[in-house]
Amino acid sequence: MIEHSLLPLPMLILSLLFYLSIVLYALCRAPWLELFSDSRRQHLLLATVFALGLLWLLRHDFVSGLSYQLIGMTAVTLLLDWPLAILAGFLAQLALLWISAQNPLALGTNGLLVVLLPVLIAKLCSTAVEYFAPRNLFIYIFCCAFFPAALTVIAVLLAGFTLLLAGGRFTLPPEFPELAGYLWLLMFPEAFINGALISALVIFEPDWLETFNRTRYLAAPWKQ
Numbered sequence: 001m002i003e004h005s006l007l008p009l010p011m012l013i014l015s016l017l018f019y020l021s022i023v024l025y026a027l028c029r030a031p032w033l034e035l036f037s038d039s040r041r042q043h044l045l046l047a048t049v050f051a052l053g054l055l056w057l058l059r060h061d062f063v064s065g066l067s068y069q070l071i072g073m074t075a076v077t078l079l080l081d082w083p084l085a086i087l088a089g090f091l092a093q094l095a096l097l098w099i100s101a102q103n104p105l106a107l108g109t110n111g112l113l114v115v116l117l118p119v120l121i122a123k124l125c126s127t128a129v130e131y132f133a134p135r136n137l138f139i140y141i142f143c144c145a146f147f148p149a150a151l152t153v154i155a156v157l158l159a160g161f162t163l164l165l166a167g168g169r170f171t172l173p174p175e176f177p178e179l180a181g182y183l184w185l186l187m188f189p190e191a192f193i194n195g196a197l198i199s200a201l202v203i204f205e206p207d208w209l210e211t212f213n214r215t216r217y218l219a220a221p222w223k224q
Contacts, residue, residue, distance in 0.1 A: 001059065001067045001114065002160060004105035007167040015163075016108030022116055026086040035084070044208060045084055048076055052092035056114070057101060068186070071156065073118035074149040074194040079201070081210040082123045089115035113160055118152045125151075126211045137217045141199050144211065149194035150187040157183070 059069035096102040164170035
C-alpha cells in the first residue's frame, strides 16, 4: 500500500474516480440473481471479504510511507470471478477504512494496485487457459494460480513505483538495484498461498471455483 502523502492530490482524486468507476461497472456485471438465490455464494463472498481484511491487516509499514502485504486477489478471482472479486476487495478496503487502517485519500490508488491489477492479471491468465482448454489439472493450478500470483507481485511493484515517480514526491534509494534480488522473497509467499488455496479447493470443493471446469478436468477421460 501507498500512503496518501506520497502522491499529489490530483493523482489521488483521479485514481479514486477511476477505481470507483470500475467498481460501479463490476456492480452492474455481478451475477446478483445467482448470488441472492444461492446462500453458498453469499457465504463465500462474506467469508472472502473477512479473509481479505485480515490478510491485509498483516502488513509491514515502512518509515517511507510504503507497506508490504500479501494480496490474495488471485485466489479470490478464481473463486468468485472478476465482478464479485472486485466488489470483495472494495468491501475489504472499506472495512480497513472503518477501523482506520487506511486513509480515505489513498483508497483509489491502493484499490488500483491491490484489487484491480491483480484481478486483471488473474482474469487474463484464466481466460487464456480456458481458450486452450487443457485437460491437465496441474496446468490450471499452475497457470491460473501460482504463475498469476507471482506475476502480480512484479506488476504491483512496477506500477506502484511508476505512480510514485510520476507523483514526484518519492525518490528511489541508491541501493534500489541491490534490493531487486529480494523480489523472489516477495513472489514466493504470494504464489504459494494462492496456489495452495486453489489446490485445496480443487481437491475438496471444486464447485466453489467459478472459473474451474469440473467436467473437463475431473470427469473427462484422458486421451491416450
